[in-house]
Amino acid sequence: MPSWAELPIGQVVRLDADPDAVALALDPLPDDAPAVVTYFAAEERSVADLAASVLRELDKAAIALFPAWLPGAEGIEGPSGVNVAAVQALALRRASVTGHFGPFLAELARRALTGAPSALAPEVRAAGLVRVLADSFGRARLAVLVRVPDGLGAAAREVLVAGCEWLAHRGRAGVWLAGAPLHDDRVRTIATPLPAAVGDAREAVPVPATADRAPAVAYPPVAGRPHPGSASERALEAALSARAWAGGRAWNQTYRPGPLDVPIRVDLLWERERCVVEIDGPDHRAPAKFAADRQRDVLLQLDGYAVLRFPDAQVMTDMDTVVRQIGQFLRNRRRAEG
Structure with a gap:
């Protein structure tokens, strides 16, 4: 059985485990795992719609986690010009020594204070958000655990797989599917490194059908702070x-x-x-x-x-x-x- 570190990054795979068991095994995050956020998928009409949905939810998570990904910005709050200038300067300085894309990081820092929308291309945002979310939890890599709901038709399943491939390739994230079956030969199934006690706990409340809810992202807390999503x-x-x-x-x-x-x-x-x-x-x-x-x-x-x-x-x-x-x-x- 592989370790969490051996699960692939930059591609889409299906986990051979119940998503609730996976969630239990990842809380707290194992030392050898990438940072993991969970995307609760819903039916989308096109790959562009799915990409926009994923980016919107990852963006919400990144802004909620501020300033975990921007050391030195603790205590800087509010959209005043002085505060915005300060966090942008911190972001550009961090980008210069970490390899982050400076314009993306500076824009995200500004938006964390102002709530403004992004003006950057989806491909830029995908790569930037993956790095920022990984940084928030002190990890070098990020995986997105996609919970696949029941009730997806054939066209929606095709959109989901293609959209996940876009995220994996553009964002260099691992994309791990779990939940309802997809019946798609492009996605290989891999073993999941679950502890025995967790792997036995298979009975769970099913994820609601896609028509019953909107897409959303869940993410771990940062040590020392209340969970920003709670x-x-x-x-x-x-x-x-x-x-x-x-x-x-x-x-x-x-x-x-x-x-x-x-x-x-x-x-x-x-x-x-x-x-x-x-x-x-x-x-x-x-x-x-x-x-x-x-x-x-x-x-x-x-x-x-x-x-x-x-x-x-x-x-x-x-x-x-x-x-x-x-x-x-x-x-x-x-x-x-x-």
Whole structure:
């Protein structure tokens, strides 16, 4: 079985695994894997439409992840002329020493502050976005895991494969298909390096048919920050930042209970108090993820951690209760430690 590092970049392949099992195996991102973002495909009428959809979603992810891909831009916010000039200068300086295409990086930095659309060609954007997203997670390469929905007709499947080939070739990204079958001889199927415990968790909620949803991209968090795509994580951080007792917290950390254990990514950690807070979206109700959550909780509890879980709906609608319960637990732990 290949390692994640051996999965191809710059071409389209199909993974021989359930996409939910793949997602579990990639959270946290293995050391030998490229950065991976997930594209939830929907039916498109043409290759140009599919390319535009993918670029639009990758662009949203890159802007949400700013300034992870632009060191030195931390704390620069707002569309003032001074701020825009500062991030563009940083981008051009970074491009000069990293091989990024300077005009693309400078435009993306400006748009991260202003929200303006891109004026660059799709081919330029594809290559630039792939590099920027890989940089955001400290990786040299990027793979796009394309979740193929049920219900695609023959013409839509043809468009999807051709569009994925365009992205792989123009962006130099790995494009890994998983989900509904495509029946396309151009796409070879390869073995997927899943840990045994993850590979056995095959039962999952199916991806909705393409007519039921719009295309979207999901991406990992950056260590030390709330996930920019999670409104509940950002809201909880805003609430905690005003409380002195909440000091010592760290977002989206990777924790390994033992040298032979699979690493665990936790949403929010107070290491000294051995407290983990998890914010669960609707996807945590899927059987595979629910089972994985329980296994992670047991490993953390055996290592002395308490795991406090809150549905993201509760975080967004009853923040006072969530904050009060976290605070009560931390104060109890600190009193017990003397």
